[in-house]
Amino acid sequence: MTTEPTAMEQATALVRTQSAGRNWRDRFWQIVILAILIMAAAVSLFPLYWLFVTAITPASSTVKLPPELIPANPTLENITNLIALSGTGGLRVLGLEDVRMSRMLLWFINTLLLALVSTGIHVIFDTMAGYAFAKRKFPGSNLFFWMILAALMIPAQVTLVPLFLMITQFKLVNTFAGVMLPGLADVIGIFLLKQYIQTMPGELEEAARMDGASEWKTFTSVIVPLAAPAMAVTAIFAFQRYWNSFLWPLVVLQNPDLFTLQVGLSYLYNSEFGTNYGLLMSGAALASIPMIIFFFAFQRYFMQGLRVGAVKG
Amino acid sequence: MARITRFWHRHKWSYFFIAPSMLLFFLFIGYPVLRAVVLAFQRVTLRSSEWVGLKNFVDVFSSQLFRDAMLHTFIYAFFVVAAWILSSLAIAALLQPFNNKVQSLFRGAFYLPYVTSIIVISLVWIYIFQPDYGFLNWLLGLFGIPRVLWLQDPDLALWSLILSTILIVPGTGVVLYSASIGSIPRELYEAAEVEGANAVQKWWGITVPLLKPTTLYLMVIYTIAGFQVFERVYIMTGGGPINRTTTIVQLIYMTAFSDFNFGRASAQALVLFAIIAAFSFIQFRFLSTDVEY
Numbered sequence: 277m278t279t280e281p282t283a284m285e286q287a288t289a290l291v292r293t294q295s296a297g298r299n300w301r302d303r304f305w306q307i308v309i310l311a312i313l314i315m316a317a318a319v320s321l322f323p324l325y326w327l328f329v330t331a332i333t334p335a336s337s338t339v340k341l342p343p344e345l346i347p348a349n350p351t352l353e354n355i356t357n358l359i360a361l362s363g364t365g366g367l368r369v370l371g372l373e374d375v376r377m378s379r380m381l382l383w384f385i386n387t388l389l390l391a392l393v394s395t396g397i398h399v400i401f402d403t404m405a406g407y408a409f410a411k412r413k414f415p416g417s418n419l420f421f422w423m424i425l426a427a428l429m430i431p432a433q434v435t436l437v438p439l440f441l442m443i444t445q446f447k448l449v450n451t452f453a454g455v456m457l458p459g460l461a462d463v464i465g466i467f468l469l470k471q472y473i474q475t476m477p478g479e480l481e482e483a484a485r486m487d488g489a490s491e492w493k494t495f496t497s498v499i500v501p502l503a504a505p506a507m508a509v510t511a512i513f514a515f516q517r518y519w520n521s522f523l524w525p526l527v528v529l530q531n532p533d534l535f536t537l538q539v540g541l542s543y544l545y546n547s548e549f550g551t552n553y554g555l556l557m558s559g560a561a562l563a564s565i566p567m568i569i570f571f572f573a574f575q576r577y578f579m580q581g582l583r584v585g586a587v588k589g
Numbered sequence: 590m591a592r593i594t595r596f597w598h599r600h601k602w603s604y605f606f607i608a609p610s611m612l613l614f615f616l617f618i619g620y621p622v623l624r625a626v627v628l629a630f631q632r633v634t635l636r637s638s639e640w641v642g643l644k645n646f647v648d649v650f651s652s653q654l655f656r657d658a659m660l661h662t663f664i665y666a667f668f669v670v671a672a673w674i675l676s677s678l679a680i681a682a683l684l685q686p687f688n689n690k691v692q693s694l695f696r697g698a699f700y701l702p703y704v705t706s707i708i709v710i711s712l713v714w715i716y717i718f719q720p721d722y723g724f725l726n727w728l729l730g731l732f733g734i735p736r737v738l739w740l741q742d743p744d745l746a747l748w749s750l751i752l753s754t755i756l757i758v759p760g761t762g763v764v765l766y767s768a769s770i771g772s773i774p775r776e777l778y779e780a781a782e783v784e785g786a787n788a789v790q791k792w793w794g795i796t797v798p799l800l801k802p803t804t805l806y807l808m809v810i811y812t813i814a815g816f817q818v819f820e821r822v823y824i825m826t827g828g829g830p831i832n833r834t835t836t837i838v839q840l841i842y843m844t845a846f847s848d849f850n851f852g853r854a855s856a857q858a859l860v861l862f863a864i865i866a867a868f869s870f871i872q873f874r875f876l877s878t879d880v881e882y
Contacts (some may be wrong), residue, residue, distance in 0.1 A: 309683045316680055317698045320757045323713040324702055326724060330716065339722050405610035414603035420611060427618050431817055431865055433841050433858045437628060437851050438621035444635060461617035466610055491602040520706035522820050527846060538708045542824055545712060553716045560712050564705040571704040575697055578704075582764050 324564075331355070331561040335554035354558035361555070362544065365533035369452050380559060382533055383540035386452075387563075390525075390536060391518040394456050398465060398514045399507050406469025406506075407499050411478065421470075424463045432523070440527055454528045455536070459518065465510040468581075472506035473499065509581040512574050519567055537563040628855035635849070645856035654832060655857065658840040659864075661747055665754075665836060666815030672755035673811050674804065677762025682796070684767050692767060700760030707820040714753040715740070715825055743833040746826050750834060753821065762807050769803040770796065805876040809869050816865050837861050 330338055332350045335357075362380040366373035369386050408414070409421050439458045448454030480502070484494040500507070522538045529535055535543060541559055549555050571578060629645055631638045649655050680699065684692050702710060717724045718739035726736055739749040773796065781791050819838040822828060828835035828843065835843075837857065845854035 306686060309686065313680065313683055313695055316676070316758055317695060320699055320702055323710050323717065323757070324705065326717065327709065327713045330713075338716075341722050341727055343722065343724050343727055401609040401613070404606040408603050408606035412603045412606070414600045417603070420607060423619070424614065427614065427622075429866065429869070430618070430622055431813070431858070431862055433817065433838055434625050434855075434862050435618060435621035436841070436858065437845050437854050438624035439617065440845070441624075441628075441633075441635070441851065442621065457613075458617040461613040463610075463614065463618070491605075495606070516704060520708075522706065522708055523842070538706050541708055541712060545715075545824065553719075556712055557716070560709040564709050567704045567706075568701070571697075571701065578700065579693075579696065579764055582761055583768055 327557050327560055327564070330553055330557035332558075333554055335552055338553040338557075339551075354554040355562065358555050358558050358562075361549065362540075362559075363532065368531070368533045379532055379535075379540065380562070383535050383537045384562065386534060387519060387536040387538075388566075390452070390456060391515050394459055394518045395511050395514045397460055398462065399511045401460070402465035402469050402510055403500065403503055403507055404495070405466045407473050407495060407503070409466070409470045410473035411481065411499075424466055427463050428467070436523070436527070439524075443528060449528060450531050450534060451528075452534070455525050455534075459521065459524060462514070462517075465514065468510055469503060469506050473503050476502050505577075505580075508574070509577050512570075512577050513581050515570070516567060625855045625858060628852055629859050631852045633851040633855075638852075641852065645853045646860075648853055649856050649860060654835065655837075655840060657832060658835045658837050661834060662816055662818065662836045662838075664747060665751055665818055666812055668751050669754050669815045669818075670808060670811045673759045673762055674807060676755070676758045677807070678766050678800070678804075680758055680763050681766030681770055682792075684763075685770055696760070696764050696767060699758050699763045702757050703760045708824055710757070711753070711821045711824045714821075718749060718753075718825075740826055741830060743830045746830060746834045750818075750821060750825060753825070754818075759811070761810075765803050765807060766800065769800050773799050801876060805872060808872050808876065812868050812872065813865055816861065816868070837864075 329345070329347055331354055332352065333344055333347045334349055334351050334353060337344055337348070359378040359380050362378055364376050365379050365382050367375040367377065367382060367385065369382075369389055409417060435458075443449055443454045443458070446454075448457070476499075480498050481494055484498045489497065520538060521536070522542070525536045525539045526542070529539055532540070532543060537559075541556070541563060544550070544559055545556060628638075630640060630642060632641045632644075680695075684695055687695075720726055720736055720738050720741065723739075725739065729737065738745065740746050777795050777799075778791055781795060786794065817838055818836050819842065822834055822836050822839045823842065826834040828839045838861070841854050841857045841861070844850050844857060
């Protein structure tokens with residue numbers, strides 16, 4: 277004997293069919309959304325993809341239609357041509373004018389040195405100042421910190437001409453010091469480290485002082501290890517900024533032996549190689565590969581840094 | 590004397606810790622800013638300088654080229670800020686239903702183009718925009734659209750620069766919006782559902798208002814970046830054809846380092862500063878909220 281389904285069973289069945297329909301709809305929309313996201317990402321990433329494809333496409337194929345979206349004959353001839361044809365110069369950055377090599381390699385070394393040295397100095401000074409503003413009470417601390425905050429609002433173009441005149445007066449045009457020094461006066465790192473160190477408990481610092489450690493020793497053995505994550509974020513953004521900086525090196529450097537990669541690329545583009553896209557793109561690839569590796573190695577810190585930066589807004 | 594000794598003894602370490610940064614700050618930011626203000630009222634060459642009163646500012650405002658540069662910069666900034674805010678918000682919202690792994694994969698993908706320099710990306714765009722064998726004209730050719738002179742046509746060049754900027758979804762915006770959307774409490778949506786709100790109502794009633802602080806922050810930084818556009822102009826068009834893509838910073842660069850008119854360049858830079866400050870102020874006035882969650 278068949279019995280009428282109970283109200284409970286009816287309800288359960290109804291919910292089941294409804295949720296099955298819902299699952300289908302959800303599934304469908306999820307696929308549509310995923311397709312949109314993939315499209316947007318593909319468009320955003322296309323220039324980078326095209327950069328690397330062109331870099332390994334023979335120069336003759338870069339001026340033919342249809343474009344080779346997947347390189348038919350991948351080659352390294354562009355990069356070897358670039359190294360051979362970009363001219364040779366002396367390693368003047370280190371004062372070794374007799375050490376001669378391809379300019380492309382010189383630019384790479386110059387950029388790496390500039391970014392590494394600047395980032396190192398930057399992080400040490402920023403951590404010291406960030407610590408003082410966060411944990412120490414001294415006359416003038418508010419005034420100094422207020423001035424630093426005000427400086428964040430001033431666009432770099434305002435100081436461009438005065439800095440150029442200063443560098444000219446100090447006879448630092450066309451020197452490594454001339455490129456590096458003004459860039460060291462960036463205040464965002466001080467702000468970031470101050471915010472971070474403020475949240476650290478003060479007990480360890482007190483304990484170190486009780487043990488008779490000097491102020492400097494307290495700083496290096498207590499503050500620095502605890503502030504390391506914020507120092508890493510500061511270092512990563514500083515390195516990226518120095519590696520990619522363009523306007524200031526462009527203004528200060530006139531001797532191609534001293535160029536950075538970005539200035540060198542713009543110089544190549546304005547030279548006889550300006551329409552040799554394979555050559556140009558291989559140079560551009562060389563300039564971006566270190567940053568891309570850097571990004572994948574420290575992606576977590578990049579994302580953290582963006583959020584820390586936003587907190588101040 | 591004893592007080593000075595005591596003061597020094599108590600605070601010397603504090604001043605020691607801030608000394609390197611403050612020295613760099615005064616030397617390379619503080620002093621140059623004051624110098625820029627002075628320079629703006631002078632005629633300056635590498636060797637000499639003389640006071641000329643407001644002449645530089647009069648020259649700046651009466652110059653047709655400066656007015657054009659302002660117009661180009663405003664157009665560029667307006668479209669780039671609007672497109673960047675909308676696209677990053679849309680992408681962040683679409684990312685929400687997916688799990689953490691998928692989300693962070695996409696966040697990384699959208700941020701990746703921004704770790705390379707604008708010079709590098711602009712060089713690729715020059716090749717993409719190339720009229721005869723560039724990718725874009727080939728692609729449009731497949732649909733029967735004839736050859737377009739992206740960067741050479743005076744009426745089009747500025748729009749090509751804008752296109753090259755907005756086609757790359759801004760990674761910062763995606764990361765920040767998706768973090769903010771993720772931190773909105775679920776109870777708010779559940780409460781709205783209980784009261785019968787649909788998806789559209791939840792979006793406009795809850796999500797958008799609660800994202801206001803992030804929107805404000807992104808609008809301010811994107812507007813500043815838009816007004817300061819330089820590298821892509823410098824390398825892709827050099828301000829041409831016939832000055833139709835000259836922006837304010839490109840003009841400052843040319844005035845200072847091609848005309849060597851340092852006084853006028855400083856005046857232009859101060860005007861740019863004033864514009865940026867005014868826009869930031871307006872955005873804070875109209876968008877700041879005391880919404881907290």
